[in-house]
Amino acid sequence: MPILLAGGRFQHRYRPKGGPEMEERFDFASVEKKWQEKWEKDSAYRTCRTDAPKYYCLEMFPYPSGDLHMGHVRNYSIGDVIARFKRMNGFNVLHPMGWDAFGLPAENAAIKHGIHPAKWTYANIANMKRQLKLLGMSYDWTREVTTCSPEYYKWTQWLFLLMYKTGLAYKKKSAVNWCPGCATVLANEQVESGKCWRCKSVIEKRELDQWFFKITDYAERLLRDLSLLEGWPSRVRVMQENWIGRSEGVEITFTVKETGDPITVFTTRHDTIFGVTFMVLAPEHPLVARLTRGTPLEDEVAKFVERVGKMSELDRTSTETEREGMFIGAHAINPISGEEVPIWIANYVLMEYGTGAVMGVPSHDSRDYEFARQFGLPMRVVIIPHDGVKEARETDAVYVEPGIMVNSGEYDGLSSEEGKERIAKFIEEKGIGKRTVNYRLRDWLVSRQRYWGAPIPVVYCDSCGIVPVPEEELPVLLPDDVAFTPSGISPLAEVSEFVKTKCPGCGGPARRETDTMDTFICSSWYYLRYTSPFTDKAAFDREDVNYWMPVDQYTGGIEHAVLHLLYSRFFVKVLYDQGYVKFIEPFTNLLTQGMVLRDGEVMSKSKGNIVAPDDIMKKYGADTTRLFILFAAPPEKELEWSDSGAEGAWRFINRVWRLALKYKSQVFLGTSERLYRVMHKTIKKVTEDISERFNFNTAISAIMEMVNTMYQEDAPTETMRQALRTLSLLLAPFCPHLAEELWETLGYEGSVHAQEWPSYDPDAVVDEVVTLAVQINGRVRDRVDLPRDMEEDRIREAVLNLERVKRQLEGKNIVKVVCVPGRLVNIVARDAGLSDI
RNA sequence: GCGGGCGUGGCGGAACGGCAGACGCGCUGGACUUAGGAUCCAGUGGGUAACACCCGUGAAGGUUCAAAUCCUUUCGCCCGCACCA
Numbered sequence: 001m002p003i004l005l006a007g008g009r010f011q012h013r014y015r016p017k018g019g020p021e022m023e024e025r026f027d028f029a030s031v032e033k034k035w036q037e038k039w040e041k042d043s044a045y046r047t048c049r050t051d052a053p054k055y056y057c058l059e060m061f062p063y064p065s066g067d068l069h070m071g072h073v074r075n076y077s078i079g080d081v082i083a084r085f086k087r088m089n090g091f092n093v094l095h096p097m098g099w100d101a102f103g104l105p106a107e108n109a110a111i112k113h114g115i116h117p118a119k120w121t122y123a124n125i126a127n128m129k130r131q132l133k134l135l136g137m138s139y140d141w142t143r144e145v146t147t148c149s150p151e152y153y154k155w156t157q158w159l160f161l162l163m164y165k166t167g168l169a170y171k172k173k174s175a176v177n178w179c180p181g182c183a184t185v186l187a188n189e190q191v192e193s194g195k196c197w198r199c200k201s202v203i204e205k206r207e208l209d210q211w212f213f214k215i216t217d218y219a220e221r222l223l224r225d226l227s228l229l230e231g232w233p234s235r236v237r238v239m240q241e242n243w244i245g246r247s248e249g250v251e252i253t254f255t256v257k258e259t260g261d262p263i264t265v266f267t268t269r270h271d272t273i274f275g276v277t278f279m280v281l282a283p284e285h286p287l288v289a290r291l292t293r294g295t296p297l298e299d300e301v302a303k304f305v306e307r308v309g310k311m312s313e314l315d316r317t318s319t320e321t322e323r324e325g326m327f328i329g330a331h332a333i334n335p336i337s338g339e340e341v342p343i344w345i346a347n348y349v350l351m352e353y354g355t356g357a358v359m360g361v362p363s364h365d366s367r368d369y370e371f372a373r374q375f376g377l378p379m380r381v382v383i384i385p386h387d388g389v390k391e392a393r394e395t396d397a398v399y400v401e402p403g404i405m406v407n408s409g410e411y412d413g414l415s416s417e418e419g420k421e422r423i424a425k426f427i428e429e430k431g432i433g434k435r436t437v438n439y440r441l442r443d444w445l446v447s448r449q450r451y452w453g454a455p456i457p458v459v460y461c462d463s464c465g466i467v468p469v470p471e472e473e474l475p476v477l478l479p480d481d482v483a484f485t486p487s488g489i490s491p492l493a494e495v496s497e498f499v500k501t502k503c504p505g506c507g508g509p510a511r512r513e514t515d516t517m518d519t520f521i522c523s524s525w526y527y528l529r530y531t532s533p534f535t536d537k538a539a540f541d542r543e544d545v546n547y548w549m550p551v552d553q554y555t556g557g558i559e560h561a562v563l564h565l566l567y568s569r570f571f572v573k574v575l576y577d578q579g580y581v582k583f584i585e586p587f588t589n590l591l592t593q594g595m596v597l598r599d600g601e602v603m604s605k606s607k608g609n610i611v612a613p614d615d616i617m618k619k620y621g622a623d624t625t626r627l628f629i630l631f632a633a634p635p636e637k638e639l640e641w642s643d644s645g646a647e648g649a650w651r652f653i654n655r656v657w658r659l660a661l662k663y664k665s666q667v668f669l670g671t672s673e674r675l676y677r678v679m680h681k682t683i684k685k686v687t688e689d690i691s692e693r694f695n696f697n698t699a700i701s702a703i704m705e706m707v708n709t710m711y712q713e714d715a716p717t718e719t720m721r722q723a724l725r726t727l728s729l730l731l732a733p734f735c736p737h738l739a740e741e742l743w744e745t746l747g748y749e750g751s752v753h754a755q756e757w758p759s760y761d762p763d764a765v766v767d768e769v770v771t772l773a774v775q776i777n778g779r780v781r782d783r784v785d786l787p788r789d790m791e792e793d794r795i796r797e798a799v800l801n802l803e804r805v806k807r808q809l810e811g812k813n814i815v816k817v818v819c820v821p822g823r824l825v826n827i828v829a830r831d832a833g834l835s836d837i
Numbered sequence: 838g839c840g841g842g843c844g845u846g847g848c849g850g851a852a853c854g855g856c857a858g859a860c861g862c863g864c865u866g867g868a869c870u871u872a873g874g875a876u877c878c879a880g881u882g883g884g885u886a887a888c889a890c891c892c893g894u895g896a897a898g899g900u901u902c903a904a905a906u907c908c909u910u911u912c913g914c915c916c917g918c919a920c921c922a
Contacts, residue, residue, distance in 0.1 A: 024876085193919085235841065235917075242840080242918055249922085267922060280922090317920065348920045358922045366838085367920050440921055561917085631861070632849060638915095640849060644862050651876095652861085658876085698851070701860035708860090711877080773856035778903045780856050818902045823855055828902050 026657040028621030055091035060556030064124035084733040088757040096530040098145030147522035153454040154475035155539035194314025211447040231589030245440025252433035266354030271419035274408040275382035278360035282351040369398035453516030461503035461510040623735035666716040680764035773824035
């Protein structure tokens with residue numbers, strides 16, 4: 001196989017003696033270096049507040065894992081096109097970058113290789129920053145934010161204290177998600193179908209005392225305000241909606257016959273209350289032990305509870321898992337029908353949702369149905385379909401839709417809807433229940449038993465209890481000298497100089513909290529810090545934050561749909577309520593970019609199908625890398641990496657470059673109407689494709705077509721000169737280095753990126769003569785060039801005189817002729833013999 | 838199971854209900870060349886000797902003068918949620 005030859009790294013085997021080829025090849029290595037140095041020297045992308053309309057263009061900042069991967073390159077290329085395009089369109093653009101720098105990989109590197117997490121992290125940052133600079137990204141680097149730096153996490157801690165002060169941070173003991181792989185607890189959002197989102201270990205349940213943020217207080221607003229986010233993909237909105245999981249229903253209190261204890265259940269189907277034939281409690285329900293104490297079933301029930309308690313969340317909640325349950329010897333009295341039903345416990349009832357108790361209605365709930373079938377429990381039909389009437393009445397099948405109430409005493413004949421309303425009213429009047437809204441969203445578990453995170457700024461004092469660290473003592477610094485051995489408790493717990501402290505309240509001896517914060521806290525506010533990264537007086541400057549925020553365009557991966565994107569919304573709402581910000585949503589528009597694949601699979605080290613950005617940039621340079629990635633697919637779609645596709649992008653760049661070389665010292669004479677029209681049509685298309693739908697692939701293809709036309713024209717007209725200038729401008733967002741070099745080579749002053757985006761001549765984009773498609777019965781049979789504004793009658797006449805049309809119409813009667821101005825003519829014709837049917 | 842999305846050449850992908858396959862890759866041919874793996878030009882959905890004609894957007898129906906696009910059914914793939922009472 002021949003060696004692929006592209007940049008300066010490999011030499012041409014048949015290097016011509018003095019031939020033109022080497023000079024004609026775009027020397028990306030030196031050109032890109034030259035312009036990157038120039039931009040840096042000129043502080044070209046420094047941003048400050050101005051009178052121009054602001055535009056905050058943000059991409060999700062990376063975790064500094066060591067190297068950029070192609071997903072990053074795609075993400076940041078998309079963002080850079082938007083930022084550069086908006087700048088050229090007169091916006092004051094904030095386009096910052098930083099590092100989500102706390103996190104487990106750094107600590108794992110410390111455990112495995114003995115490198116300090118800080119050293120490892122900062123080395124990775126340096127390398128990835130180098131790579132981003134090589135890509136020519138237009139960031140304002142002075143605003144760089146690093147979440148693991150004390151200047152930053154001081155304010156992360158401050159935000160924790162704000163949460164604490166407002167009652168939104170609290171500590172409680174509960175069954176929490178424990179990841180054995182990461183040796184720490186996790187929030188619900190970080191468990192994906194029973195497994196750790198990061199390391200894929202099966203999550204265990206542990207009873208632990210942990211810090212939480214009361215995100216559930218904001219459930220309703222987080223849900224409701226999704227409707228404000230019209231600029232988000234509906235997919236993401238739906239995911240958040242499902243995650244919040246609002247459901248309206250009632251709580252109804254049953255009474256235990258044997259003891260008189262109340263059992264409250266939550267149900268959304270109180271219209272089926274007369275169909276209750278049993279009651280099911282979660283094994284963890286506090287009444288279980290109480291009701292079985294001293295009974296013959298005590299031991300057996302305890303064993304059952306213990307066994308279910310040991311099951312992982314994955315096994316417990318899988319629909320595949322067999323239902324298990326047992327009768328616990330007590331009965332509940334239905335407060336509406338007065339009926340007695342047996343109380344069971346079962347693995348399918350969760351303590352965390354609702355009240356941990358469920359009324360069993362096997363005829364109208366598929367889970368209760370299966371459970372009843374399995375254990376031979378009775379069923380009673382109390383809802384029939386609106387149309388079904390008798391058939392459904394006695395059948396032994398589950399009917400879960402709403403319908404008409406039957407076997408329900410005074411409620412018989414009501415629709416489910418009316419019945420619900422009446423029953424809700426009844427129980428509220430009688431004081432045996434109330435209307436309730438339940439959410440699936442749980443409070444956010446924010447403490448982590450790991451070192452490499454922001455310390456939770458709290459101390460424990462024997463006399464004062466939990467005491468927040470005073471703001472003026474922030475940051476609570478992470479100690480450097482720590483033993484990294486994963487043990488399940490934070491490494492900080494073993495650093496006595498850290499742990500031992502004085503109580504800010506009474507001055508007595510106290511212990512510091514040794515858990516650190518979930519890194520999702522750090523990333524929940526970084527976009528605010530970018531607006532005023534220099535202040536050491538506050539997390540952010542209020543004027544700056546209200547000037548720049550909200551983010552106009554946010555670009556990142558879909559994987560954060562219910563993690564970072566939900567947490568950030570929560571943070572902003574809290575800050576709004578406390579008067580720190582004037583907006584209630586952080587991200588106005590969201591673009592979720594597709595993954596980068598190779599051979600149809602996600603690139604991963606284990607599969608060995610990685611394409612390293614460094615290799616590609618060395619071979620082709622930044623502009624080619626960017627161009628290919630933007631050209632190969634629209635941003636939301638998956639992108640299939642292709643070596644030959646990248647080669648094609650490289651060819652195009654050279655094709656453009658050769659045009660510049662050819663015409664740079666020409667004298668331009670005359671004009672070309674054709675090129676003029678193509679040029680303006682291209683401006684229109686590229687502008688619309690970028691601004692209206694971010695379809696960079698079609699924008700680039702339009703530029704390619706213009707270049708093809710320029711090659712065909714092949715004449716040094718004045719129009720050609722304009723086209724070359726336009727070409728530099730249109731390419732600027734995509735290939736920033738090439739565009740600068742073209743601009744300079746063509747003899748223009750200043751930076752191409754500081755120019756105004758070109759506008760098009762509206763007259764030039766409408767052709768005088770248009771090609772009409774001529775259809776007969778909907779099939780294209782011919783084409784004809786006619787003046788754009790020709791009258792319909794004359795078009796008709798012209799079309800019917802076409803040779804091919806005449807031939808096709810032989811033996812046919814014309815039924816009608818449809819004229820679509822500027823597009824086509826459709827002649828509807830029928831066989832003559834059939835015309836009278 | 839529920840919800841959402843997607844099926845178009847050899848490949849990546851284009852097509853306000855109005856000329857299917859733009860652009861690129863690959864392939865074929867030509868030009869320039871000692872040479873071509875550079876570059877330029879041309880061709881390239883299938884059938885066909887054919888710029889004649891026929892057939893073509895997973896499949897089957899339907900609406901329409903006109904359907905890749907809208908509707909119904911169906912098959913296949915992907916994603917999200919999943920015992921949430």
